[in-house]
Each structure stands twice: as structure tokens, then as C-alpha cells.
Amino acid sequence: MKIDSIELREISLPLVHFFETSFGRTTQRRIMLVRVRDADGAEGWGECTAGEGPFYSEEWIDGAWGVIEQFLAPMVLGREIESAAHVSSLMKRVRGHRMAKAAIETACWDLEAKKLGVPLWRHLGGVRREIPCGVSIGIQDSIEDLFAKVEKELAAGYQRIKIKIKPGWDVEAVARLRERFPDIRLMVDANSAYSLEDAPLFRALDQHRLMMIEQPLAYDDMYDHAKLQAQIETPICLDESIRSSDDARKAIAIGACRIINLKLGRVGGHFEARRVERVCRERNVPVWCGGMLESGIGRAHNIAMATLEGFTLPGDVSASARYWEEDIIDPPVEVTSRGTIIAREDPGIGYEVKRARVEMLTVRSAALRA
Ligand code: OSB
Ligand code: MG
Known part of the structure; x- marks a missing residue:
């Protein structure tokens, strides 16, 4: 071309x-x-x-x-x-x-x-037409607002809930959520808001049966994450720290994480994303598709990527309506009552740009x- x-x-x-x-x-x-x-x-x-x-x-x-x-x-x-x-x-x-x-x-x-x-997902080598979805819920003004958000997303069928945490909105919020929703698949994302000195806080989070703790420490760190992982039971998932398949290989090798959040933009596109997925799959490290508050075009690319074999956990890819009054693609991205998105068979990203x-x-x- x-x-x-x-x-x-x-x-x-x-x-x-x-x-x-x-x-x-x-x-x-x-x-x-x-x-x-x-x-x-x-x-x-x-x-x-x-x-x-x-x-x-x-x-x-x-x-x-x-x-x-x-x-x-x-x-x-x-x-x-x-x-x-x-x-x-x-x-x-x-x-x-x-x-x-x-x-x-x-x-x-x-x-x-x-x-x-051909549809992009097939062209990339995707194997799973129906992808499991979760939601990422931002920091709220109150615990009541958080409960209301979680309730709404569970009712919509989403398979796991991720909440954002930061100092002052962490263990307490998680404990209250866990008490209210004892059986849901729950995880947290710190976006690098902590340091290794906060290890006791992460040990406290260990009690709440979280699926994982995403990017607790510095955005450019792996070494301290490995030290933290050795001190806690809950798997660490890296987001910001993984910019390439080499990063993924090294992070896994030193025990800095047990799960990887894969984002197309962060690793430079589909070619490198496939390499990250492969590195993880060969090492039995689950990956899932992260989100960046994308419009429908980025969302459609995420869906295509998430059909690859290694994407075994629910991702942060959710319905257009959670973000936009009206998306820029037709149809908008919709989620089934099972909390899944079904990849489309139309050529390319599979959605019409409006x-x-x-x-x-x-x-x-x-x-x-x-
Ligand atoms: O860390 O995963 C993140 C949004 C913007 C920047 C970073 C992150 C996020 C999300 C939102 O968690 C995911 C989404 O719903 O698009
Ligand atoms: Mg993240």
C-alpha cells in the first residue's frame, strides 16, 4: 500500500x-x-x-x-x-x-x-468474536455516588468493576464496596499514586479479594513493583509501565506483575500490541484491553485487539453510551446483557464513521x- x-x-x-x-x-x-x-x-x-x-x-x-x-x-x-x-x-x-x-x-x-x-479483528488473527467487558469507575464525590454507579453497571450486565483509587479514597472505599457487594469481581487502579512506603496499605487491600491492583507505583517503574508484588497476595497489573513487548518480557521476568493491561496507544499500535499479547500468552500471563475514554473509532480498534487469544479477562471496553450522548460511529458500541461486546463482521473496524x-x-x- x-x-x-x-x-x-x-x-x-x-x-x-x-x-x-x-x-x-x-x-x-x-x-x-x-x-x-x-x-x-x-x-x-x-x-x-x-x-x-x-x-x-x-x-x-x-x-x-x-x-x-x-x-x-x-x-x-x-x-x-x-x-x-x-x-x-x-x-x-x-x-x-x-x-x-x-x-x-x-x-x-x-x-x-x-x-x-475482511473485519479487522479477523485480519489481526482474533479468535474470540464475543469479548468480556468490565467498567472503569472514576473517583466519586461520595461513597453513595460510588454505590449508585456500581449498581447501575452491574444491572447493565458488566462482568467486573474497576474503581480508581488515590490517597484518601482507597482502603475505606474498597472495604465499603466489598461489604455491600460481597461476590462481585472487583479491582482497583491507582494510576501511580503511591510509593513502596505504602506497602502496608496494599497489604490491607489484600483482605478484600480483589482481582488485581493496577499500576500502584510510579509510571516508569518495574523494580519497586516487583518488591511490592513479593509482599502482597493480590496480583499486580501493570498499565503505564508497559510500553513494549520488551517491557512486558522484563516485567514478567522480574515478578513486577502477574497481569498486564494492554492499550494500543501506549504500545504504539496493533503490531506491537500483538507482540505484547504473545509474550504474555507464552508465559501464561493474562492480558486485558485497557481504555482511554476513546470515541467510537478508538473503541472499535480496542474491540478488534481484544479478540486475540490472550485476552482472557474482562477489559475496560464498554458501551458508547457510558461516555457520549451520541458517538461518532454507527451503530454505537453496545454491550449484551451478558456483559459482552460482539465484534462485527463488516470490513475494517466494522463501524461506519458518522x-x-x-x-x-x-x-x-x-x-x-x-
Ligand atoms: O488508567 O486505565 C487507565 C482513562 C484515562 C486514562 C487512564 C485510564 C483510564 C481508564 C478509563 O481507566 C477506561 C475507559 O473507560 O476508557
Ligand atoms: Mg490504568
Whole structure:
């Protein structure tokens, strides 16, 4: 394939409910979409998962926009590319900026699958058409608000509940939740809000039969996570710390985690995500699909990835309606009463991009050509 044009768009999309983590509260998403086109006019869509600010990781929307315009797009445009699996290697000279790379790379996969007339999930080698889903519930203003949220999601059928924690909203919230819902599959995500000195707090969490504790320590750490894992029973799941299949291999080898949250943007796209999945599968380490408050385009890519064999635990991929009044894809992502999403058989990402809606939401755009 040969990419003739890369179109960037920023859309502005308000969340139905604010989402709060240990690193901040989001009410309005700024989302960068990428559309790639080849000489035949075929197109593919990707979404950049960089946030509004450099708080989850170093990447953020304006940084990603700049690095794509100045460096990444010129490395891909006009080049004869064997397949979507080769797109990452073209951008290798740029260090980091994985979410920016993934936005382009995943768009190329959508384009390739559409040209082949196959659904992206099958093209990636997915084996499971129906994927198990959980929800990620942000930090709430009160425990009553948290109970109400959890009740609503359980009623909708979701298979596991993840709550965000931070100092001051942790053991107590978990203990109260566990008391109220003794049998649910429950886990917590700290987004790096603690240090090894907080080991006693994590030992206290051990009593509450959590499925896992996600990213308790620093975003760029593995060593301290290994020390913490040795002191607690509950499996540690790494999110922020795993940026590549090499990271996954090393983290597993030193005992820094027993589960991995896999996010397409964080590892640079589908090619590297498949490698992470393989490293984990070969070592019997379960993976699950993380979320970044994506619009339908990013969500559709997540669904495709989550059909791979190693994705054995419920992910943070949930219905469009939990995030948006109206999504930018048709149909919106829906979840069955069993708490699953069924991957679609239409070519590529399998959902139609609502062009008029995207146009209406666009706050800036750029058209890059070879
Ligand atoms: O750490 O998993 C995370 C959202 C933004 C940034 C980081 C994270 C999250 C979530 C939300 O947990 C998952 C989702 O529902 O999209
Ligand atoms: Mg996380």
C-alpha cells in the first residue's frame, strides 16, 4: 500500500459524566482522529489516545499533533509499504511518541482490512468474536455516588468493576464496596499514586479479594513493583509501565506483575500490541484491553485487539453510551446483557464513521500529503 494523504482532526466531545483519576478530572475530551487514504481513494481511521495534558504519560494531544505533522507523517507518506504490519518500522527513528504513532498505524490497519474486505479483528488473527467487558469507575464525590454507579453497571450486565483509587479514597472505599457487594469481581487502579512506603496499605487491600491492583507505583517503574508484588497476595497489573513487548518480557521476568493491561496507544499500535499479547500468552500471563475514554473509532480498534487469544479477562471496553450522548460511529458500541461486546463482521473496524457529526465536532484539521 501507499499512503497519499493523512488527515488530522481534533474533535471536541463532552463526556456524559466527568471521569476522575488520581491524576485529574476530565469533563470534555479533546480527541485527535487520523484518516489515511491511498491512491485508490480507500481510507482508514485511527484515533490518538493522548490525553488533554501530559498526566497519564508524557504524551498529550498537541504534542502528538506536532510530532505527526513534522516527523511521523513524512516518514509514511508516499512510501511503498508492504503491509500495515510494516508501518511501525517506518517511524522507528522517532523515539517514544507511541500514541502518535499508533494513531497512524491503526488507521493503516483499518485501511488494509477494508481493502481485503475482511473485519479487522479477523485480519489481526482474533479468535474470540464475543469479548468480556468490565467498567472503569472514576473517583466519586461520595461513597453513595460510588454505590449508585456500581449498581447501575452491574444491572447493565458488566462482568467486573474497576474503581480508581488515590490517597484518601482507597482502603475505606474498597472495604465499603466489598461489604455491600460481597461476590462481585472487583479491582482497583491507582494510576501511580503511591510509593513502596505504602506497602502496608496494599497489604490491607489484600483482605478484600480483589482481582488485581493496577499500576500502584510510579509510571516508569518495574523494580519497586516487583518488591511490592513479593509482599502482597493480590496480583499486580501493570498499565503505564508497559510500553513494549520488551517491557512486558522484563516485567514478567522480574515478578513486577502477574497481569498486564494492554492499550494500543501506549504500545504504539496493533503490531506491537500483538507482540505484547504473545509474550504474555507464552508465559501464561493474562492480558486485558485497557481504555482511554476513546470515541467510537478508538473503541472499535480496542474491540478488534481484544479478540486475540490472550485476552482472557474482562477489559475496560464498554458501551458508547457510558461516555457520549451520541458517538461518532454507527451503530454505537453496545454491550449484551451478558456483559459482552460482539465484534462485527463488516470490513475494517466494522463501524461506519458518522462524517457529518465528525465535521460538526471538528475544531481544527490539517491535510498532509506526500
Ligand atoms: O488508567 O486505565 C487507565 C482513562 C484515562 C486514562 C487512564 C485510564 C483510564 C481508564 C478509563 O481507566 C477506561 C475507559 O473507560 O476508557
Ligand atoms: Mg490504568
